[in-house]
Amino acid sequence: MLVTVHPVLDYFSVCPRCGYTAEASVTVRTFADGTTDSETHTTCGMPCGWQEMR
Incomplete structure (x- = not known):
């Protein structure tokens, strides 16, 4: 398995x-x-701790 991670540059x-x-x-x-x-x-973007996975 090959795993790659890319930033989403147009995420606003x-x-x-x-x-x-x-x-x-x-x-x-x-x-x-x-x-x-x-x-x-x-x-x-700040360390408030919020995160979500879709």
């Missing part, structure tokens, strides 16, 4: 907890048979 949102700018990244897993799976991880 705010943290629902504190209102600070949120950040996002995408984790892509590529399996031996060529199939892929991806997951988006969003977090607060």
